[in-house]
Amino acid sequence: MERKFFVGGNWKMNGDKKFINELVECLKKCPIEQSVEVVVAPPTIYLDYTKSIVPQNVQVAAQNSYKVAKGAFTGEISPAMIKDIGIDWVIIGHSERRNVFGENDNLIAEKVAHALETGLSVIACIGEKLEEREAGQTEAVVFQQVKAIAGKIGEWKNVVIAYEPVWAIGTGKTATPQQAQEVHQKLREYIKKEISEKVAKEIRIIYGGSVTGANAKELAKEKDIDGFLVGGASLKPEFIDIIKANK
Numbered sequence: 466m467e468r469k470f471f472v473g474g475n476w477k478m479n480g481d482k483k484f485i486n487e488l489v490e491c492l493k494k495c496p497i498e499q500s501v502e503v504v505v506a507p508p509t510i511y512l513d514y515t516k517s518i519v520p521q522n523v524q525v526a527a528q529n530s531y532k533v534a535k536g537a538f539t540g541e542i543s544p545a546m547i548k549d550i551g552i553d554w555v556i557i558g559h560s561e562r563r564n565v566f567g568e569n570d571n572l573i574a575e576k577v578a579h580a581l582e583t584g585l586s587v588i589a590c591i592g593e594k595l596e597e598r599e600a601g602q603t604e605a606v607v608f609q610q611v612k613a614i615a616g617k618i619g620e621w622k623n624v625v626i627a628y629e630p631v632w633a634i635g636t637g638k639t640a641t642p643q644q645a646q647e648v649h650q651k652l653r654e655y656i657k658k659e660i661s662e663k664v665a666k667e668i669r670i671i672y673g674g675s676v677t678g679a680n681a682k683e684l685a686k687e688k689d690i691d692g693f694l695v696g697g698a699s700l701k702p703e704f705i706d707i708i709k710a711n712k
């Protein structure tokens with residue numbers, strides 16, 4: 466089965482209605498090929514609004530969700546609520562959730578499992594910090610992050626893995642295509658060995674970290690890079706060029 470090219474736009478805590486209108490107008494002008502899946506992730510408060518104005522070839526994702534359906538968890542939202550407003554995707558384990566809000570592998574794995582059980586598809590983010598890369602620990606870190614998730618889920622068909630080296634996120638320092646490909650390939654080998662050959666073949670591993678309209682095409686040429694998770698550039702017209710990077 467061919468892996469469909471996937472481009473996610475993580476708007477993080479940016480934008481207002483006016484800005485979202487402009488961004489969506491820009492997306493509407495872009496002919497999105499059938500061979501690309503596009504998902505944008507607005508701030509929680511604009512999920513419903515964004516969903517109501519995006520064209521039907523653009524899907525919407527929440528940026529986070531909690532590990533249970535409801536209860537006394539002030540400030541959180543649940544996968545059931547995300548589903549309830551007609552949204553099918555959620556990003557879990559983004560490096561900002563891990564490193565600013567202190568989420569650990571176990572919590573992230575529980576969140577991924579609960580989101581999948583509720584029927585959402587998940588963009589599960591992993592990636593090493595600069596000091597871990599410099600200490601030669603990249604593989605160990607990303608394998609452990611995948612292992613934690615694998616310990617809580619049995620079915621991977623609704624999961625996209627986003628490999629996002631923390632040192633490349635929002636820094637303007639993109640991994641080279643070779644650096645990214647090396648990790649993606651090793652991840653696929655790990656998944657083949659520890660999960661299954663089928664999952665390894667079918668799962669999309671996308672890259673994130675300072676992807677731009679200028680560097681996306683070269684990255685997209687790599688065999689194991691199945692798309693992108695884009696932060697900063699997803700707020701700009703160049704997001705359109707990233708959507709077309711597999712051409």
Ligand code: PEP
Pocket residue numbers: 475629633634635636637673674675676694695696697698
């Ligand atoms: C991200 O937030 O997932 C990301 C990759 O950000 P940026 O593209 O700005 O580095």
